[in-house]
Amino acid sequence: MSTSLEIVRLTVNGDLRTAGVPPHWTLLETLRYAMGLTGSKQGCDKGDCGACTVLVDGEPTLSCITPVWEAEGHRVTTVEGLAGPDGPHPVQDAFDRYGAGQCGFCTPGVLCSAAALLERTPTPSRREVKEALAGNLCRCTGYTKILDAVVDAGRVLAERTSGSGEASHG
């Protein structure tokens, strides 16, 4: 069979990107090895660990088990696209303040799952955070700091939207 490259067109972090890829590549392989977006991590590479999590139309998706063609015509957001022009995403800022990054390997996937949760549920309970992050494994087992950070990012977002106080960038 032909192993020649085919052109894929993806909307990644707001940009229309095109790349020539082997037709059997996953979304993760395309992001990392054709587009230079190495934030999304290749961990177990079979859909167990969540390190490759990106957002497809805002929904957390395991890019390592998603054929790249499934992402065409949809909005892909990677960890590189979470920050806005005014600075880091509140959950990125909270990770910094709480030391939730640790070794850092699961962090991009966790940040994507958390950002999707905060979009849907701006002030999640600790239980809601746990459920949303159920598919993101942290081998440092530092879940406490991760949960603390996401809950606090929700608090910061609530303060911003209610206008009751300055956003914390402590």
Next chain:
Amino acid sequence: MLRLPPYTYHRPRTVREAVELLAEHGTEAMPIAGGTDLVPNMKHRLFTPTHLVAVGGIPGLGGIDLRALDDGGWELSIGAAETLASVAESTAVRQHLPALAKAAAHIAGPQHRNRGTIGGNLCLDTRCTYYNQTEFWREALGYCLKKDGSVCHVTRVGAKCVAAHSADTPPVLMTVDARVELEGPEGRRTLPVRELFVADGIWNSQRASDEIINRVLIRIPGPEEALGPIRSGYAKLRQRDSIDFPLLTVAVSARFDPEGRVRQLSGMVTGLGSRPRELTRWEELATGEPLTDEVLEALSERAGRQCTPLENHIVDPEWRKAMVPVITRRALADLTAPAHAS
């Protein structure tokens, strides 16, 4: 790093087109929806189709609808490409068959449920400790009966594969006599979910390789029906509640008289053998009785005696056997829970 084997990816616009592609490429082709089961299996070289026919985006395979039937009942129709997340969150499913919503919500992790579909769950490949491994791992063991080898490392004798049916929604669908609509080159047919699976771990489905599941059809009793509404329950055992496949899943359904006595009771268990199995001789314990602690205890104990877990999972089979009555009791508890919802 686990590379996929090379394939051509087809994106048909209609079910008919998809079925024609599957027929055209024969055993070289497989349908793919969310890919959460097939893609990891392809990375392990358990399947190496050279043509993938993507059905997830076909408009005709979506939608969760409730329509009135002539006999006063309702039909809940779930498009096979609806994601497990959308089934879990569907108001109609939560209202009419809460155990199905609960089962869908307990499959794998959130990211899998965002892509994985209910049709895919019905097509889930059977699983075994000796099968769901990389090719390197399997080769080191001389492969196994299900794939590339001739020896079953679970039973060590016999020519029958005992890989476990590991899908959570089929047992629930079986307890309420749901049906699936299949479409193949010869046209459409419907099949009770109870008849969809066969006791062969290598290929445990009546679905032909060139057929696609279109919809899942569930009959909901109307308000006038003498037997009353159907209540449903579901419980699951797994190593990590956050993400894992079932070590054991129990689904139950029941209908009660106005005094709360059992009129009908049905139970299914899966995660043990290659197809879900019915929990039998329950009605003689429960019919005409309210579900008291004593009745629940007797039902759970009987379930435990009927199940013999094998070493097809990484955990101790004796522990799984001991957990059968516990998980059965939890599923039955849903039937009497005040909210009757997950």
